[in-house]
């Protein structure tokens with residue numbers, strides 16, 4: 530195959546994520562909350578192929594339910610491609626083919642992974658050669674989770690979650706993901722948290738001005754110690770997601786009773802992430818939860834960020 534032919538179509542894979550720790554601070558004037566996130570990129574992933582075109586078009590398929598994904602300019606991958614073209618003065622377009630493996634509107638950053646993949650794929654396809662700091666800045670404009678989908682691995686995110694510093698992690702962590710048929714809207718979950726905090730202001734600890742990742746979480750990640758991580762995992766959005774989907778509480782309890790070290794709502798939910806002691810116990814848990822009628826998936830992390838294949 531000639532050099533030109535190989536650059537007619539670019540394939541990029543980008544990971545979904547789990548927030549193994551997520552502290553939410555106050556609502557800021559820009560409509561975003563200050564957060565502190567410990568992200569882990571996991572093996573549930575999105576594949577995106579970019580092909581030269583005069584227009585901007587997208588097609589979507591996948592191993593997960595994809596009917597909620599927009600096929601027009603609202604698609605985050607198309608917005609990413611258009612933004613890169615506008616930024617670099619690239620005159621043409623692109624056809625993006627997305628194969629989704631991350632549950633839609635599940636709190637695992639699937640749309641963000643598509644956007645990160647589209648940025649990397651179009652940059653390679655068009656030969657725009659944007660420095661990674663510029664790609665990161667575009668990613669942050671597209672959404673709070675998009676920069677992490679570019680970076681991958683394990684990282685701490687502050688600000689909106691987009692100011693990243695890589696974190697050390699040893700070994701691999703095995704997770705069982707339980708998905709729900711219908712997704713939750715991220716802004717709705719943040720709003721529910723604000724409402725809950727207002728209602729219960731007298732009974733709950735005041736929100737910290739500067740959310741910070743618990744050092745115990747970083748130590749557990751560095752040590753590759755799932756038991757220590759399980760003891761320190763936390764997600765401030767969980768209370769809101771559970772108020773919106775009370776049935777998730779029973780599944781969390783069930784997973785923990787059936788062998789998970791701990792279970793947590795992933796990001797804004799409704800996907801649940803159960804941390805297992807090792808690969809074998811993750812497979813056992815996945816089998817048990819599947820037999821009980823849950824949509825359960827075994828994934829592991831950390832894995833790399835958006836990369837050309």
Ligand SMILES: C[C@](O)(CO)[C@H](O)COP(=O)(O)OP(=O)(O)OC[C@H]1O[C@@H](n2ccc(N)nc2=O)[C@H](O)[C@@H]1O
Pocket residue numbers: 548551560561562563564566636638641671672673674675688689690715716719796797
């Ligand atoms: C829940 C998480 O997935 C955890 O990583 C993220 O915080 C959400 O990231 P995302 O989906 O990329 O979010 P964006 O698309 O940037 O924002 C969607 C909406 O979520 C709310 N939002 C998001 C991030 C943040 N730090 N504070 C917020 O309040 C805002 O209402 C915002 O309008």
Ligand SMILES: Nc1ncnc2c1ncn2[C@@H]1O[C@H](COP(=O)(O)OP(=O)(O)OP(=O)(O)O)[C@@H](O)[C@H]1O
Pocket residue numbers: 597598599603604605606632633634635636637638639640641643644674712713715796797798
């Ligand atoms: N490429 C895309 N893939 C999935 N959803 C998309 C995409 N582009 C736009 N959307 C819209 O974004 C909404 C959220 O999708 P996504 O799957 O990224 O949610 P999420 O995983 O909960 O996100 P996050 O964890 O970043 O909050 C969907 O309901 C859909 O309408």
